[in-house]
Amino acid sequence: MEFSSAGVSMETGNALLHLGRKEFQEFPFLPSGIAAGKELEAGIFPFPFPWIPADPEAMSTAGISGILGSLLQLEENFSSCLARIDALILKPLLQAEPQDPKEKENFQLLVLLNDRFQTLWNFTEENSRILRGKSQVENSGCIQDFYILWKGELFLSLYIQYFVTFANFVVVQGFEQAAKSKSEAWKLHKAVLKEFLRDFTSESSLGLALHLALHKPFQEHIQNYLRLLQQLQEQLQEGSERDVVAAVAQEFGKLESFIGQVLDEAGVTKELWKSLGYKFTDVLCVPERRLLEDSRNIPIASGTARSERLLLFDDVLVLIQGNSFQSFDLKLVWVDENCGEKSAPGLYSLRITTPEEMFVLSTKDPQMKAVWRWKLAQAVRQALNGKRDFPLWGRSGEDSQAPSRRFFTYVFRMEGRLRGATYEGEWLWGKPHGKGTLKWRDGRNHVGDFQEGLEHGFGICLVPRRSEDRYDCYKCHWYQGKMRGYGICEYGNDLVYKGYFKDNVRQGFGILENFSAEHPFKYTGQWENDRKNGYGVWEDKERGERYIGMWLDDHRHGEGIVVTQSGLCYQRTFHADKMVGSGILLLEDDSVYEGNFTEDLTFVGKGKLSLANGFVLEGTFSARGGRGLGTRGVLSTAPEPPRPPASVQLGLKEFPVEKRWTGIFEQFLEFLHSGCKEEMEESFTGFHIQTSKELRKSQEYLFCQRGAEEVSWKIEEILEELVQHQEPKALQSYLEKALESSLHPLGKLLRALTVAFQATYSGIGANRHLLAMAQEEVKFYSKKIWEFYQGLLRLALERKGRAPSEDADPSLGKGSSLVLPLILPGFYPELSMLYMLQHQREDELYCQGIVELSLFPDIQLLEFLDVQKHLWPLKDLTLTSNQRRSLIKDKCFLSATECLQKLITTVDPREKLEILRKTYEELERTVSRLLDADYRLPMDDLLPLLMFVVSRAKIQHLGAEIHLIRDLMDPTNQGGMLDFLLTALESCYEHIQRIQLHPKENSHSS
Incomplete structure (x- = not known):
C-alpha cells in the first residue's frame, strides 16, 4: 500500500500484514485509498492527564540523534500508558458482556474498539523496538531512522480506524452504559480507577472519565509527534529531506484536525439522539451516522409548517414534521439554489430534488443559505464518493460539486405507475435518465434507455402472462414512456410481431406470425389501434391459402383475393370475414367463373362459366346433393377465339398501387418531415449497431440480413454524401451503395418493400393472375424511392443554405428509370416466377x-x-x-x-x-x-x-x-x-x- 501526500510516497513494509490487512477495508473515506470507517464526535475536555509525559523541553535539540532519542522515550512512555489503560479499563469492561440485545450491539462496538486499541499498542511496541535498535548503533541519526516518516500511511490508517470506532461508541452512549456495568472485576478495580481517574465521583462522571481516558492520551501523543517533526524539520537544510518531513508533518496536522472534527461530530450526534424521542432514534440512530447540521442551529424551513425541523446527516437528509419524518438518501438528493418563481419574496431559497419529491428550503439570511448550500453540496458529494474528506471539512472538498448524473438503486414508494418498482441505473436531477433497469413487483421488467423519468429510446420489456409461466417480450423503441417506432414483440403464446408501434399499440406496417403447430399463420400489412386495418396479406399455412386484400378490425372486410396451393384463385367482396355478392373464380384448367359461389367454391345462383375451349355457359347454378353441379341456362359454342386465361389479371382496380403499403411509406415520410432527427432515424430503421452491449444479444434489424456491415451510416454523413454525389455517374454509384445497405434509410425502405412483396407473391402467392399487380408495384416502388431520395437531397441542401438545382436534377421518370434496375434484384425471384407462370x-x-x-x-x-x-x-x-x-x-x-x-x-x-x-x-x-x-x-x-x-x-x-x-x-x-x-x-x-x-x-x- 502506498500513501501519497504532497508528492511523497512511503512504503509500509510487512508491518501492515502483521497487524491484519483486512481491518483496513472497512473505512472508505481515508486518503489515497486508506480504509477507515465513519467518524463519531465527542466533546474535547480540557483537564490534564498526569500519566502522559508531554514535556517538550525534555526533547533534545542537540541534533537529529537527540530527536531520535526523544522519539524513543515518547513511544516507551506511551506504551506504558496503553498498558495501564488495557489492564484497568478495557479488560474489566470486556468481562461484563450484557444479555440485553440492544446492549449486545454496543458491546460488539466495544470489542471492535479494543481490537483497534490492541493494534495501535502492538504498532507502538514494534516501533519502540526499532528505535531501541537504532539508538544502540553508533553515529545513528538520519531521517531514514524515523519510522513516522517511512510508516506514515500505516500510522495514519491505524489512528483513523481507532478514532472512528471510538466515535461510533460515543454516539450510542457506550461509555455511559459501560459505567453501569455489573462486572465484578470492574467493581474490584474501582478503587484503583479512582486514583487513575481523578475526576471519578459517580457513575455518570465515570462514563465521562472513561471517554477521556480512551481518547485524550492519543490526541496528546499526536501533538507530541507534531512538535517532534517540527524540531526535525528545523534541523534540516533546504532540500528534499526537509520537504519530505514537511509533507509528513502536514499529514499529521490533517490527522489532528480530523480527530478533533470526528470527536465534535460524535458529541453533537450523541446529544441529538438523547434529545429526540425513541420513535425517531429507533429508526434513525445508526452508530456510523453523523449529524452535520440542524435547522435549530442555523434556521431554514420547508413550506409553512412551524413544527418542521431539518437534520442533515452524512448519509441522509431528514425532514421532521410533528410526529412523523421523511428521510432522503443523499446519493439521490440534488441541490439547486436557482429556484426561479418558486422563491418567495424576501426569502433566500434552495430547491431540493429527490426521486419522488421536490421541496424548497427558505431562510431570511443569505449567509445561512450559503452555509446550508455548501454543507448540503459537500455532504452529497462525499456520500456519492463513498468516503468522507480528510480532514472532514478541509479545503479539499470546497470547490468540487456533486455530479448531476449518478448511478443508484431506488425503490419507489409513493402512489403512481412506479409504486413498488425498483430502478437501478443512471439518474439526472431526481429522475431516471440514461441506461437503467426498472422492475415491478408483479414481474414486469424494463431494461433500456430513460429520459426524464420515462422510458425513451431503445428498451426491452418483459411482461408476465396471466395464469401462465411465460412472458411477453417487447424489444422496441419508446417515446416518453410509450412504445413508438419499430419494435419486435415475442409473445408468450408463440406469436411474434415485427413492425411499428404508436402509443403502446401496433400502428402502421407490421408482420404478425404464429409459430405454433396448431394454427400457423402470418399476417403482413397495415395495423391501426392494435388491429389489422387496411391493406394486408394473410397466409394460412395450415390450409395452404393466402388472402390479399382489405381488413377492418381484425376481419377480412372489403375487396380481397384468395389464392390456394392447388392453383385456384378467386376475387370476392368480404364483410366481417364472410363472402358477399358475386366474384370471379379462376380454375386450374383455365376456366373462368363469374358469379356467386360458396366458401367451399361451389357455384350457386346466377353465374357465367367461360371454359378454356371458348365455350360459355351462362345461367343459374346449384349443387345437387353430391350428384354434381346442376345448371339451367344457355351454352354458347360460337367459334369465337377464346380469351387467353392468363390475360385475366386481378386486383388492379380494387387495390390502387399507391394505397397498398402506405404504412411503410408513412414511416419514411415521418422521418423525413422530422428533419431526419437521430432518434427518429433509429425508430424508423430499427436498432443501431451501436446499441448498448448488454442489449446487443437482442438486437435485430428491420427486414435486413443479420450479417455485420462494414459501412456505418449516420444521418449527418448521409446528407453530406448526398450533396457530393449529384453528378449522374456519382449518383448511380451512391444509390447502389445506399440501396445495398440495410442501415441506410433508402436501403431500409427497399428491404421493407421487399418483405411485403415476398409476402404477397412468393410461395402460394406465385399465381400468374397476379403478375400485373406485381409488375405495377415494382415500377411504383422505383418512383417512391426516387421521390424519397429527392426529399433527402432537398433537406441536405437546405441545411447548407442551398436550393435544389432544377437543371441538375433529372426528371422523375428518368430518376425512377435509374432506380428500377438497382432495386430489381430484390424482387426478381418472385417476379420472374410470375412471368414464367404467365407465359x-x-x-x-x-x-x-x-x-x-x-x-x-x-x-x-x-x-x-x-x-x-x-x-x-x-x-x-x-x-x-x-x-x-x-x-x-x-x-x-x-x-x-x-x-x-x-x-x-x-x-x-x-x-x-x-x-x-x-x-x-x-x-x-x-x-x-x-x-x-x-x-x-x-x-x-x-x-x-x-x-x-x-x-x-x-x-x-x-x-x-x-x-x-x-x-x-x-x-x-x-x-x-x-x-x-x-x-x-x-x-x-x-x-x-x-x-x-x-x-x-x-x-x-x-
Whole structure:
C-alpha cells in the first residue's frame, strides 16, 4: 500500500500484514485509498492527564540523534500508558458482556474498539523496538531512522480506524452504559480507577472519565509527534529531506484536525439522539451516522409548517414534521439554489430534488443559505464518493460539486405507475435518465434507455402472462414512456410481431406470425389501434391459402383475393370475414367463373362459366346433393377465339398501387418531415449497431440480413454524401451503395418493400393472375424511392443554405428509370416466377419447336430457315477425314450463340438489351468476315440468322424473359435500335412456336 501526500510516497513494509490487512477495508473515506470507517464526535475536555509525559523541553535539540532519542522515550512512555489503560479499563469492561440485545450491539462496538486499541499498542511496541535498535548503533541519526516518516500511511490508517470506532461508541452512549456495568472485576478495580481517574465521583462522571481516558492520551501523543517533526524539520537544510518531513508533518496536522472534527461530530450526534424521542432514534440512530447540521442551529424551513425541523446527516437528509419524518438518501438528493418563481419574496431559497419529491428550503439570511448550500453540496458529494474528506471539512472538498448524473438503486414508494418498482441505473436531477433497469413487483421488467423519468429510446420489456409461466417480450423503441417506432414483440403464446408501434399499440406496417403447430399463420400489412386495418396479406399455412386484400378490425372486410396451393384463385367482396355478392373464380384448367359461389367454391345462383375451349355457359347454378353441379341456362359454342386465361389479371382496380403499403411509406415520410432527427432515424430503421452491449444479444434489424456491415451510416454523413454525389455517374454509384445497405434509410425502405412483396407473391402467392399487380408495384416502388431520395437531397441542401438545382436534377421518370434496375434484384425471384407462370403455355410450345430444330445439322437448318447461301459460314466448318459437311452441328455463328446465352445471367433489363445488341453485332461481324467487307444486315437477312442463333442458344423460358424486358425496359429505348432488336427476338420466338405445327415437314434425313 502506498500513501501519497504532497508528492511523497512511503512504503509500509510487512508491518501492515502483521497487524491484519483486512481491518483496513472497512473505512472508505481515508486518503489515497486508506480504509477507515465513519467518524463519531465527542466533546474535547480540557483537564490534564498526569500519566502522559508531554514535556517538550525534555526533547533534545542537540541534533537529529537527540530527536531520535526523544522519539524513543515518547513511544516507551506511551506504551506504558496503553498498558495501564488495557489492564484497568478495557479488560474489566470486556468481562461484563450484557444479555440485553440492544446492549449486545454496543458491546460488539466495544470489542471492535479494543481490537483497534490492541493494534495501535502492538504498532507502538514494534516501533519502540526499532528505535531501541537504532539508538544502540553508533553515529545513528538520519531521517531514514524515523519510522513516522517511512510508516506514515500505516500510522495514519491505524489512528483513523481507532478514532472512528471510538466515535461510533460515543454516539450510542457506550461509555455511559459501560459505567453501569455489573462486572465484578470492574467493581474490584474501582478503587484503583479512582486514583487513575481523578475526576471519578459517580457513575455518570465515570462514563465521562472513561471517554477521556480512551481518547485524550492519543490526541496528546499526536501533538507530541507534531512538535517532534517540527524540531526535525528545523534541523534540516533546504532540500528534499526537509520537504519530505514537511509533507509528513502536514499529514499529521490533517490527522489532528480530523480527530478533533470526528470527536465534535460524535458529541453533537450523541446529544441529538438523547434529545429526540425513541420513535425517531429507533429508526434513525445508526452508530456510523453523523449529524452535520440542524435547522435549530442555523434556521431554514420547508413550506409553512412551524413544527418542521431539518437534520442533515452524512448519509441522509431528514425532514421532521410533528410526529412523523421523511428521510432522503443523499446519493439521490440534488441541490439547486436557482429556484426561479418558486422563491418567495424576501426569502433566500434552495430547491431540493429527490426521486419522488421536490421541496424548497427558505431562510431570511443569505449567509445561512450559503452555509446550508455548501454543507448540503459537500455532504452529497462525499456520500456519492463513498468516503468522507480528510480532514472532514478541509479545503479539499470546497470547490468540487456533486455530479448531476449518478448511478443508484431506488425503490419507489409513493402512489403512481412506479409504486413498488425498483430502478437501478443512471439518474439526472431526481429522475431516471440514461441506461437503467426498472422492475415491478408483479414481474414486469424494463431494461433500456430513460429520459426524464420515462422510458425513451431503445428498451426491452418483459411482461408476465396471466395464469401462465411465460412472458411477453417487447424489444422496441419508446417515446416518453410509450412504445413508438419499430419494435419486435415475442409473445408468450408463440406469436411474434415485427413492425411499428404508436402509443403502446401496433400502428402502421407490421408482420404478425404464429409459430405454433396448431394454427400457423402470418399476417403482413397495415395495423391501426392494435388491429389489422387496411391493406394486408394473410397466409394460412395450415390450409395452404393466402388472402390479399382489405381488413377492418381484425376481419377480412372489403375487396380481397384468395389464392390456394392447388392453383385456384378467386376475387370476392368480404364483410366481417364472410363472402358477399358475386366474384370471379379462376380454375386450374383455365376456366373462368363469374358469379356467386360458396366458401367451399361451389357455384350457386346466377353465374357465367367461360371454359378454356371458348365455350360459355351462362345461367343459374346449384349443387345437387353430391350428384354434381346442376345448371339451367344457355351454352354458347360460337367459334369465337377464346380469351387467353392468363390475360385475366386481378386486383388492379380494387387495390390502387399507391394505397397498398402506405404504412411503410408513412414511416419514411415521418422521418423525413422530422428533419431526419437521430432518434427518429433509429425508430424508423430499427436498432443501431451501436446499441448498448448488454442489449446487443437482442438486437435485430428491420427486414435486413443479420450479417455485420462494414459501412456505418449516420444521418449527418448521409446528407453530406448526398450533396457530393449529384453528378449522374456519382449518383448511380451512391444509390447502389445506399440501396445495398440495410442501415441506410433508402436501403431500409427497399428491404421493407421487399418483405411485403415476398409476402404477397412468393410461395402460394406465385399465381400468374397476379403478375400485373406485381409488375405495377415494382415500377411504383422505383418512383417512391426516387421521390424519397429527392426529399433527402432537398433537406441536405437546405441545411447548407442551398436550393435544389432544377437543371441538375433529372426528371422523375428518368430518376425512377435509374432506380428500377438497382432495386430489381430484390424482387426478381418472385417476379420472374410470375412471368414464367404467365407465359408457361407459350414457352412449352417454344421448347417443342427448339427440340424439333435441334435435330437439324447446321447446313440443313440454315437451308430450312431460308438463310441466303452466301451468308453461310462454310469456311468455319473444319472437317476431319471421316466427316461430311452436312452433318456438322453447333459450329455456325458460335460467337453470337454464346453471346445470346448470357441473357439469363443478369436481371437488369438494360443489360439484357445490351446482350441482345452484342448478339446482333456478332452476327454482322461474322457475315462481314465471310464476305470480306462491311455488311449491314437488312431485316430479311437478320430474322433467319437470328432464328438460327435462338434455336442453337436454347434459352429456357425465353417468353418470360422477353416480356419482362418489354414491361420493365427504360421508356427512352422505345422506338430505337434496342426496341427493334427486341421486336426481332419476339418474332423469332413466335415463329419457333409455330414450327411444331408441321412436324412432318421438319423431318429430314441426314
